[in-house]
Amino acid sequence: MIKLYDYELSGNCYKLRLFMSMLGLEYESVPIDFYPGREHKSDWFLRINPLGQLPVIEDEGLVLRDAQAILVYLAARYDTSRQWYPVDDPRRLGEVSQWLSFADGITATASAARLHDGLFYDRDIEACRTGAHRLFRILDDHLWFGEQEGCDWIVAGDRPTIADIACFPYVILSEEGGISRQDYPAIRRWCDRVKRLPGFIVMSGVFPAGPAKAA
Amino acid sequence: MKTADRAACADPILNEDWHVVADLASVPPGARFATKLLGVPLILDRAPDGTLAIHRRDDGATVVSRERYGFAWACLGEPRRDILDIPEALETDRHLVTGGSVGVAVSGLRTVENFLDMGHFPFVHTGWLGEEPHTEVEPYIVEITEADEVLATECRFFQPVASPNASGGIMVDYIYKVVRPYTVLLYKTNPLETDRKDVIVLFVQPVDEENCVAHPFLCYLRTGMEAATVRWFMQLIFGQDKPILENQYPKRLPLDPRAETPIRADASSVYYRRWLRDRNVTYGAIPARA
Secondary structure, rough: EEEEEEEOOOOOHHHHHHHHHHHHHOOOEEEEOOOOOHHHOOOOHHHHOOOOOOOOOEEEOOEOOOHHHHHHHHHHHHOOOOOOOOOOHHHHHHHHHHHHHHHHHHHHHHHHHHHHHHHOOOOOOOHHHHHHHHHHHHHHHHHHHHHHOOOOOOOOOOOOHHHHHHHHHHHHHHHHOOOOOOOOOHHHHHHHHHOOOOOOOOOOOOOOOOOOOOO | OOOOHHHHOOHHHHHHOOEEEHHHHOOOOEEEEEEEEEEEEEEEEEEEOOOOEEEOOOOOEEEEEEOOOOEEEEEEEOOOOOOOOHHHHHHHEEEEOOOOOEEEEEHHHHHHHHHHOOEEEEEEOOOOOOOOOOOOOOOOEEEEEEOOEEEEEEEEEEOOOOOOOOOOOEEEEEEEEEEOOEEEEEEEEEOOOOEEEEEEEEEEEEEEEEEEEEEEEEEEEEEOOOHHHHHHHHHHHHHHHHHHHHOOOOOOOEEOOOOOOHHHHHHHHHHHHHHHHHHOOOOOOOOOOO
């Protein structure tokens, strides 16, 4: 069975729990005392991931770190629909990779702001928030133009991709870093659509979609 | 001029009391940590041998400090009483762990009040501390004790996963005790040793009037439980409360009885607010109109 080195309040761990739930995959969660225990910096964990970061998975002898890399692996290995990671469509595949990298930018800004405010990480909070707003503006514009073409997801197509899963957690948790989503209506609608996907689960700080509204 | 006279807070009951200002696990020997208490910016220094010293960042004055229960404590004035005594912390068959200190953008009084509330369990802690249709808060008893604490007893609630070692839903007995304006304890039936209780203490640090840090201290019976699991569960639950707390408006706690409309399930909150009012606690509150 897949083993996930896991921390409840980590958005990057959540995106893997979320995706495995959507794929219907069983896994074993190994809770790491990330805070305040700093177990991810302990000797035993550094042998698993020398970067001292979560998440990490183990599957059939493979040890893989980096949330985005793990999404790629899980989709390519277990998604029989071949929709989440469209390996047969080079243009869309390129776009997915582009937005996976964008998700790392969200981690570096919105997630960093959340760690500063909630867990007292030493960060330049104004730079984190400004950076997050810049990315959210780009994402909101992109989603808005997509909606005009009838597209619900980050990468054009009928079905969501791992780009949606990669970007979702630290967008939906942004207010814990003092980053309001009030000025991003297309992002808010997209978050609601993600919450209505089959297999959607929450983490602490994320709430399920409200009752469906008429459009 | 005494240090307390220069504090932003005008309440002697707070200026002359001890407050947790950091989990020592986050300030290892040799490290510095900046925080605020009652609006006063502080710097914590731990010498390489672990010795703790706390200074004000505005004028450099030394602030009295202690280490206890794994936390750093500070008092801005002359402490009029000692740090809270927790008898369960002396019992050797318990895990004593800091739960992970979390910053919350709301008055610490709001955080204490939310901790006392059972009505939100099915809606905020869905599938853990409550679930629909078990939403009823049965009548319970609230009183002010001779030791001047707010005590709520005979609190009962159905919980699907009351504790990390619970197997299936159980009816849980709770006792709540507010012992200081920013300190609240919860005694909760242990699922395995039903004649004993796990204790969760929430020390709330008033950073300023609209920001606080929740410092949980957990005294859980060891039977069938790992210390890391206790922490995991506490953070799971408190992580669900945090966005709810941060969306409360106003951010300070209104003490005027006319400000909000309570129902019977809010009896502990009504007592808590009245108790704060009678003790002239204003910091983090919107005082009652005369």
